[in-house]
Amino acid sequence: MGHVIGIDLGTTNSCVAYLEGKEGRVIHNLEGMSTTPSVVSFTRSSEELIGNLALRQAITNPENTVFAVKRLMGKKFNSESVQEISQKIPYRLTGALNGDVMIDLSSKLISPQEISAMIIKYLKKCAESYFGEKVEETIITVPAHFNDHQRQATKDAAKIAGLRVLRVINEPTSACLAYGLNEKKSGNIAVYDIGGGTFDISILEVSEGVFNVLATNGDTFLGGEDFDARIVDWLIDRFQKKQKVDISEDKFALQRIKEAAEKAKKELSFTLETEINLPFITSYGSESKHLKETLSRRDFEELTKDLVQKTIPYIEEALSECGLNPENIDEVLLVGGQGRMPLIKKMTSDYFKKDSVENLNPDEVVAVGAAIQSGILEGEMKDLILLLDVTPLSLGIETENDTFSPIIPKNTTIPTKITTSFTTVENNQRRVRIHVLQGENPKASLNTSLAVFDLVGIESAPAGVPQIDVHFEIDGDGIVRVSAVDSATQRKQGVKVNPSSGLKQKEINKIIKREQAQNARVSEYEE
Numbered sequence: 001m002g003h004v005i006g007i008d009l010g011t012t013n014s015c016v017a018y019l020e021g022k023e024g025r026v027i028h029n030l031e032g033m034s035t036t037p038s039v040v041s042f043t044r045s046s047e048e049l050i051g052n053l054a055l056r057q058a059i060t061n062p063e064n065t066v067f068a069v070k071r072l073m074g075k076k077f078n079s080e081s082v083q084e085i086s087q088k089i090p091y092r093l094t095g096a097l098n099g100d101v102m103i104d105l106s107s108k109l110i111s112p113q114e115i116s117a118m119i120i121k122y123l124k125k126c127a128e129s130y131f132g133e134k135v136e137e138t139i140i141t142v143p144a145h146f147n148d149h150q151r152q153a154t155k156d157a158a159k160i161a162g163l164r165v166l167r168v169i170n171e172p173t174s175a176c177l178a179y180g181l182n183e184k185k186s187g188n189i190a191v192y193d194i195g196g197g198t199f200d201i202s203i204l205e206v207s208e209g210v211f212n213v214l215a216t217n218g219d220t221f222l223g224g225e226d227f228d229a230r231i232v233d234w235l236i237d238r239f240q241k242k243q244k245v246d247i248s249e250d251k252f253a254l255q256r257i258k259e260a261a262e263k264a265k266k267e268l269s270f271t272l273e274t275e276i277n278l279p280f281i282t283s284y285g286s287e288s289k290h291l292k293e294t295l296s297r298r299d300f301e302e303l304t305k306d307l308v309q310k311t312i313p314y315i316e317e318a319l320s321e322c323g324l325n326p327e328n329i330d331e332v333l334l335v336g337g338q339g340r341m342p343l344i345k346k347m348t349s350d351y352f353k354k355d356s357v358e359n360l361n362p363d364e365v366v367a368v369g370a371a372i373q374s375g376i377l378e379g380e381m382k383d384l385i386l387l388l389d390v391t392p393l394s395l396g397i398e399t400e401n402d403t404f405s406p407i408i409p410k411n412t413t414i415p416t417k418i419t420t421s422f423t424t425v426e427n428n429q430r431r432v433r434i435h436v437l438q439g440e441n442p443k444a445s446l447n448t449s450l451a452v453f454d455l456v457g458i459e460s461a462p463a464g465v466p467q468i469d470v471h472f473e474i475d476g477d478g479i480v481r482v483s484a485v486d487s488a489t490q491r492k493q494g495v496k497v498n499p500s501s502g503l504k505q506k507e508i509n510k511i512i513k514r515e516q517a518q519n520a521r522v523s524e525y526e527e
């Protein structure tokens with residue numbers, strides 16, 4: 001059996017690990033680093049650069065350098081969140097025919113799945129070069145609150161990269177798996193996961209090898225980038241006041257400021273004060289302007305304390321959903337690079353009245369957990385550990401007056417299935433339309449539309465007589481399936497699926513074929 005790799009496809013950085021015995025080990029990238037920036041850049045000569053090489057292009061080639069693509073996975077162009085992102089990034093976004101967001105590069109339109117596939121392919125290549133053999137299978141992680149579209153898009157990205165996905169696993173669960181195995185602990189664990197773009201809180205109960213996710217909650221739009229943005233705004237404001245020049249529209253200057261802001265933020269996790277020095281940031285007439293500021297940890301905390309506070313209601317909600325108090329939590333795991341911020345450590349230790357676990361590497365722990373999951377699925381740990389995860393979002397249907405009627409409530413243990421009966425409302429009605437949604441809003445239109453199902457070919461009968469059983473199922477990856485059966489005849493009803501999002505299998509196959517042809521051309525050239 002070949003190696004299975006665990007992939008943490010992060011908003012800012014990605015990481016790949018494998019299982020050696022019972023230990024998850026990180027595979028370093030081709031430059032010898034344990035994580036790879038989740039950045040892809042396209043040069044003028046259409047060369048694709050991944051990771052650090054791409055990051056270095058970000059300043060000189062901002063319109064063709066794609067970062068934080070994870071925030072776009074499985075999203076619609078017109079959604080509020082994508083519209084908000086498009087204001088903040090230097091590359092352009094547009095909508096596909098089905099409304100999915102696409103990235104509009106100088107040379108081509110490309111989907112977020114394809115960009116993610118390039119990052120995954122690079123990690124696969126690092127693993128193959130480490131093992132000296134092909135790698136074909138993966139366990140890939142996603143934020144716990146990813147919906148069906150986002151999970152499916154992640155799976156499709158791995159498929160395009162040439163990997164078979166054995167399991168999609170939630171990031172906090174993965175982190176807990178890595179921690180729990182090393183420490184052999186039991187009790188209630190809170191995983192506070194704050195990476196570059198997303199925040200998740202998960203409450204798990206661990207006991208004698210059984211990992212039970214009790215509740216999970218979070219915000220897809222809260223992460224390290226928001227902390228960077230506060231420093232960026234502060235710098236722009238200071239520059240405006242001191243130099244009387246507005247640099248907020250200068251993309252080139254903004255990119256430099258953004259990088260300096262992140263660097264300053266990281267430094268402030270370890271020092272009490274840092275200097276931000278950007279000479280020749282812009283010019284005004286013939287005069288060159290320089291940016292030089294000192295930022296203290298105290299001022300930085302003042303600028304960002306509301307972001308840290310914003311995470312508390314999510315924790316409270318998750319705890320109340322599983323009937324626990326902060327005192328019932330035995331261990332707190334901080335996951336994700338932003339968790340290194342002292343204010344976050346202080347807030348969690350004040351809230352839970354205990355310090356977080358210190359001996360975890362927040363950048364690697366998710367990938368390591370994914371590698372361990374491969375052992376649970378196939379290997380020697382199969383009988384040692386049982387992982388019970390939950391669905392982070394309610395699954396339901398649209399009923400009258402734009403009402404959302406949940407069928408599988410959030411935090412139900414997965415895999416799960418449920419059957420609900422539908423009937424007709426008019427005499428001789430031959431077709432019933434079912435709109436499947438995911439989310440928590442009582443208004444149907446404010447949840448994510450997963451698909452519209454037309455149950456067709458219903459036999460003519462008076463209203464209310466036909467009974468069609470619709471099976472809703474969420475598999476271990478958190479991915480939704482729906483099927484329907486006419487209960488009287490046990491005949492499978494015709495189900496016409498119009499998925500509201502994502503790449504069609506045909507499109508994925510086309511991309512894979514194109515990739516294979518390109519690879520063949522490259523290896524011919526290399527020979």
Ligand code: AMP
Nearest residue numbers: 012013195196224266269336337338340
């Ligand atoms: P991840 O997605 O887990 O790789 O987390 C990346 C985020 O963590 C980025 O926003 C980084 O700027 C942030 N980060 C990394 N190291 C630190 C640090 N020492 N202090 C504060 N934030 C950090």
